[in-house]
Amino acid sequence: MESGQQNFFILIMVVQFIIGNLSNGFIVLLNFIDWVNKRKLSSVDQILVMLAISRIGLIWEILVSWFQLMDSLLSVVDVKLIITIFIWILSHHFTVWLATVLSIFYLLKIASFSRPIFLFLKWRVKKVTLMILLGSLVFLFLNLIQIKAHIEDWNNWYEGITTWNSTVSDSATLSQLIIFNITMFSLTPFILALISFLLLIFSLWKHLQKMQLNSKGHRDPRTKAHTNALKTMISFLLFYTSYFLSLFMSWISQIYKIELVHILALNIGLLYPSSHSLILILGNSKLRQASLLVLRQLKCGTKDEKLTIP
Template identity: 65%
Template sequence: MKSALPSIFTLVIIAEFIIGNLSNGFIVLINCIDWVSKRELSSVDKLLIILAISRIGLIWEILVSWFLALHYLAIFVSGTGLRIMIFSWIVSNHFNLWLATILSIFYLLKIASFSSPAFLYLKWRVNKVILLILLGTLVFLFLNLIQINMHIKDWLDRYERNTTWNFSMSDFETFSVSVKFTMTMFSLTPFTVAFISFLLLIFSLQKHLQKMQLNCKGHRDPRTKVHTNALKIVISFLLFYASFFLCVLMSWISELYQNTVIYMLCETIGVFYPSSHSFLLILGNAKLRQAFLLVAAKVWAKR
């Protein structure tokens, strides 16, 4: 049974890979068609396109890393192979996480209603704020790549001097260095920002509902529905990424104790986030949901 586990996990990852490419590719395709036909595209649709492309890259990187780890582990020893795998993971995960966080900020600025002058200033300049945040994250990405490159170079120098060094432990040490920096700079920070956006959206919704009660209006007004949809998108991102983050962390810990089964299980569950969350984005977007139902109806009619 244990010998069959790699094949089972591989089949699951391939299934998640297909679902992720279809859902993210659907987002890109529908928005690009809309862009060509209308000659314009909203800011949220542009964010969804870039986020979907980054997730396609992340899914491909995870799949390639999985097969290399199973069948071509020696590639990680080479300096070029090690840098490519680590850098590609950092870059794809960076854009995947930060773009989803920026999407949460966009919903907050567009939907929430606060009387604070600072908030109103950001709300009126939401497009510039989003662009500045995105450009600012590139600075952190650049610094992260420089630091990781220094650790890789140091590890390779020690590895070449000691040919009898245990590979699994040295490999874990390299990744653990990357994890420590990535968790603080690229996981916890944007995750915290998205969580704050979620809390502010709840607070804004609460204020809106209180105002509706004072005006003797129901809770099903359009603004309440917009608040609720935004909250669903943000909370789904938080829950999915929390599971992804814990799986990545547990996979590295399992490498330390050389527990292959736990490592494969965590890697398999981790792919679920970039593959499935985009499907929820489709259901939460009116245009994408309508296009998806139309495609699904045509496919069903041909059966």
């Protein structure tokens, strides 16, 4: 029974792996073609490309961790595993922070507040997003230093150099510390994205009140822009919450050595970098139109093949 459940979860994981690579790869490819033709990309397209690349890296790292992490932590941490952990942290960091930057970008571009501080940020939206990304490197640097310390402690304990009071005392603790570290350093971007979401809701509420006073309908361009941005941000928060849940489940699986829970955690974790990219495609007019065009061409191609079959 348990073997059947594992095979089912592995099948779902493979499907998500394919969808994630196709959706994120589509975002990168389309914008690359657009850049080749026009020699420039809009700010939102640049963020989407970097986000898609980081998510492809995260998807592959989640798959690699399934094959490698459980077995490798039973012995001294080797160079290959250290590289895997560091690449995982890098891809996770940029995936989370770029999605948060996208939320802040939508807020500054769409919301309408008369506060001087908001107007100051709105007029400098490109500089604001760039400064946030540069500032996030501080969190990345601190995270990598702490992970490096955990790895050194683990190797020292395993080789019998340190005492029982070491910060790492069993084979599961290193993975638990890594997951805990990643979770703690992810709280800041999540809170920033949540604040952006709440401010955008408040902006939409104020805008709808203004439309009612002016006896105008609710289908004006600004209302539509608010609702489209809110859909993207809601999906991000939901999928990112599921990603947090997957980290917690992975931590539990490391403690109790339950492989089924570990595979389930990987499935839930893959929802964020794969499924959310599909929502980004549907929420972006350029990406949506291009994806519909590709689907039509594929549909026409299959019809032509059927007609040629004798």
